[in-house]
Amino acid sequence: MNTQQTQPTPEQNNTSRRDFLKVAGGLAGAAGLAQFFSLQTLAVRDASSGGHGEGPQWGMLVDIDLCIGCNYCTYACQAVNNLAEDMRYNVVTTETTESGAEFFLSRPCMHCEEAPCVHVCPVGATYHRPDGIVTMDYDLCIGCRYCQVACPYDVRVFNWSDPVADSPRSPNFGVQEVPNRPRGVMEKCTFCEHRIDAGTERGLTPGVDEAATPACVVACPTGARVFGDLKDEHSPISVALHEAKVSLRLREDLSTSPRVYYIPPANMAEEG
């Protein structure tokens, strides 16, 4: 932009000095505005649909038949993120199949490729990382809770009160690994991005090495949860998805393209 101002084109030379100053002033103003609103940052954040970045794309698989409803995933998550008893990024509920059989549905954030929460956030506080993780900038969040209203999976959690000193799940299920968030911001499951980032820096493989894998996956006593790079066909999740004949994602009718897959109960698969 600066070169345009200092080196006028021949047409501009023909116009009066006053006109040129006007144009130059306008350009300078635009440049200043662009700086002020940091359009560049905006463009990066504006990856409003995930899954098009270079490098690994993280995903999770939950085998419903293996889940015993012990809630260890929830507790490990609470310990690592230092959450109070009533704050849960991960929720385990009891649901029923069409034949009436009960099963446990363990539900973290789906990290949708077309995440409704990312689309609606008025300040870009919820955004896609290049690896597809839907995460939060807690310094930007104004606490309007539009993301919570938009989320079809009820996995966004608002920080209604001040953070607790120590999670009741700590130290039995882990210790705090991320800083506390202030009262009045939205929180969410981040696929333990801090573990993934620190792990990959040390050459570890998320989904394989425990230190680089989300706490809920590590804590699961039955191995119902599998994590890994969806783009790598040798990753644990790709192998498991390949082996499982059927897999499903929640509310696929909404076209949110979740990154969390489920293997339905075996009796369902036979019926289907």
Add this chain to the structure above:
Amino acid sequence: MMNAHIHIPKLRLGKTEIDVFPYWLGLLAAGIAFGLYGAFIVLRDGLQVTGLSNQVPWGLWISVDLSSISLGGSAFLFGVIVYLLRVKRFEAIGKLAVLLGFLGYSTAGMVLLFDLGQPLRFWHPVVFWQPHSLLWEVTMCVVLYLNVLLAELLPVILEHPIFHEHPWLTKFPILGKLFNLLHKLAHWLHSFGPVLAIAGLTLSLLHQASLGATYSVLAGRGMWFNQSAPVQFVISAMGGGTALLFFMGVIVFRVMRPGQVKDESLYDVARLAGGTTLLFIYLRMWDWAVANYYSFDRLVDMQTKALDTVAPFSASFWFGQVLLPLIGASVLLAAGKVKNFKVLMLSALLVVFSTVLLRWNYNFAGLIASITYDPFTPDIRINNYAPTIIEFAVATLVISYWLLMFTLAARFLPFSAHNEHH
């Protein structure tokens, strides 16, 4: 001619006449004191003092916010009528519309401040843009429109004689100079009337529609996913806002400033409110038909039925949003024949009520009955929400602010039909 005669209505009890003005102000002051207490608690303890939850994150305050914005809807309409179409006989009424617009929007802004988890970050959307978000667009439009309204309101306030004739103006020359400067600013702003009217029209249409779209883009909430909500919100804001303008116009002009505005002009306002509301009801019926058609979508059908079990959802639709405004709007449309201002004011109230009810219902319909994510047997879950006393206190605060500002303006501002410079 200015401020010649403002008639203050008095309450007659037997033979004695009581000026209720001071008692009314006392009541509003009590409301504001109660509200300030609630506001203090919210700012100190955060949103945990509300009845809101992760399942029902938007409640009473958002409903107040939506309603007060919709009831300010007459400002852009009359900005166009007075400044673009240059219909002179609506000049005084147009000034009242600007006041109602400003009060509606400032009330909404105030209540939103308390609704934010991080109130001190209220300015973030203005700096950290996310143009995909409807809420971002609404925020930007409301911020800009508040400035437009302020520019339109300043000349109306400066009409008050205190800014021309007060003895202090000569005693303290600096005051005189300051007000002179303000008058020049007001005159300058007034000359931009048509520009402001176009800006107001554009911004209003944008954000009134986007408030509807705020809900209707949320596919996961079943019945909110509704393509006509933006149009419904715009038209009902025009109808409801104008109905409120008629109601307040009768108080300000017919009761307190007899003769300043002809009855025929007030009838025209009533006709406009009635006609627009009938158009809205027509659209709403089509929307109902379309929603019914789509209720072959099992989940939406279950949602509607679930809502009927916890609230008279269908009844409030047929009575509150169709029948009552239909009666009210029909009477308003026939204002010239009815000619009974008590009946007309009651009819206007019906329309205002239905405008508020639409927002109230819209906000809660998708939150109270939410669709579960069970992949095999999806169901409707009924969530609970009851506003706490603190939420009522803050709502009382902003409503008292609205009423107090309106009362003071009605009592002291001239709302003169002719600007001194024209």
